[in-house]
Amino acid sequence: MAEPTWTVVVPVKRLPAAKSRLRGALPAVPHEELALALAADTVRAVLASPAVVEVLVVTDDTRAAAELAAAGARIVPDTPDAGLNAAFRHGAAAAGRHARVAGLTADLPALRPAELTAALAAVPAGPPGVRRFVADAPGGGTVLLAAPAGVPLEPRFGVGSAAAHAASGALPLAGDWPSLRRDVDTADDLAAAARLGLGPRTAALLGADAAAAPA
Numbered sequence: 001m002a003e004p005t006w007t008v009v010v011p012v013k014r015l016p017a018a019k020s021r022l023r024g025a026l027p028a029v030p031h032e033e034l035a036l037a038l039a040a041d042t043v044r045a046v047l048a049s050p051a052v053v054e055v056l057v058v059t060d061d062t063r064a065a066a067e068l069a070a071a072g073a074r075i076v077p078d079t080p081d082a083g084l085n086a087a088f089r090h091g092a093a094a095a096g097r098h099a100r101v102a103g104l105t106a107d108l109p110a111l112r113p114a115e116l117t118a119a120l121a122a123v124p125a126g127p128p129g130v131r132r133f134v135a136d137a138p139g140g141g142t143v144l145l146a147a148p149a150g151v152p153l154e155p156r157f158g159v160g161s162a163a164a165h166a167a168s169g170a171l172p173l174a175g176d177w178p179s180l181r182r183d184v185d186t187a188d189d190l191a192a193a194a195r196l197g198l199g200p201r202t203a204a205l206l207g208a209d210a211a212a213a214p215a
C-alpha cells in the first residue's frame with residue numbers, strides 16, 4: 001500500500017469560463033454541468049488514491065467549491081484573474097513547506113486512482129529533488145507536475161507545457177497511464193475518455209445527452 005504522502009493541487013476555473021473548447025460538445029447538457037462533472041470525477045479519483053493525503057482545489061467558483069468540498073477536498077480561494085500557473089503556486093503555498101506537492105489538471109474524467117498512485121510512486125522520494133511531470137496523451141501538454149518536499153512546484157502549464165516543464169529542469173515520467181494522460185479539451189477528447197471509461201458524473205451527462213438527442 002502506498003504511503004499517503006502527497007498533497008495534490010487541482011485548479012478549477014470559474015465554470016462559465018472553463019473548458020471553452022468543449023462548449024456544445026454535449027448539446028443537451030448545460031456547459032457548466034459538463035465542466036463541473038469533469039472536475040468532480042477528477043477530484044473523486046484523486047481522493048481515492050492511497051498515495052494522497054489531501055486534495056487542494058483552487059477555485060473562485062462557489063458551486064464547484066461547494067460540491068468539491070462536500071466530496072472531501074479542501075478549497076483554497078483563487079487569486080482572481082491571475083491564471084492557471086498562479087493558481088497552482090497559490091495552492092502549493094497553502095500545502096505548506098514540508099508537503100510533497102503535485103499539481104494536476106481538473107479535466108481528467110477517466111482518471112483511475114491506481115494510475116495516479118503509480119505515477120506518484122514513480123517520483124523518487126530522495127535527492128536530488130528534481131521535479132517530474134506526466135505529459136498528456138498528445139504529448140505537448142502536461143497533466144501532472146510533482147515536486148519533492150521542499151522543492152518549489154514552479155508550474156509552467158499552458159500551451160506547450162511539456163517542453164516548458166522539461167526546459168525548466170523537470171523530468172518526464174514514462175509510465176503507461178492512459179487514464180491519467182487523457183485530458184479532455186475537445187469533443188474528440190471526450191469521446192476518447194469515454195472509450196477508456198468515464199467517472200460517474202461525466203458518464204451520467206453523456207447518457208443524458210444521448211437520451212435527449214433527436215432520433
Ligand SMILES: Nc1nc2c(ncn2[C@@H]2O[C@H](COP(=O)(O)OP(=O)(O)OP(=O)(O)O)[C@@H](O)[C@H]2O)c(=O)[nH]1
Binds near residue numbers: 021058060084
Ligand atoms: N483556478 C484556476 N484554474 C484554471 C485557470 N485556468 C485554467 N484552469 C484549470 O486548469 C485546468 C487545465 O486548463 P485548460 O485545459 O486550459 O482549461 P480551460 O482554460 O478551462 O479550457 P479552455 O477554455 O478550453 O482553454 C482546467 O482544469 C481548468 O479548470 C485559472 O485561471 N484558475
Ligand SMILES: C=C(OP(=O)(O)O)C(=O)O
Binds near residue numbers: 084105136161184185
Ligand atoms: C494547461 C494545459 O492543458 P491543455 O492542453 O489542456 O490546455 C497544459 O497542458 O499545460
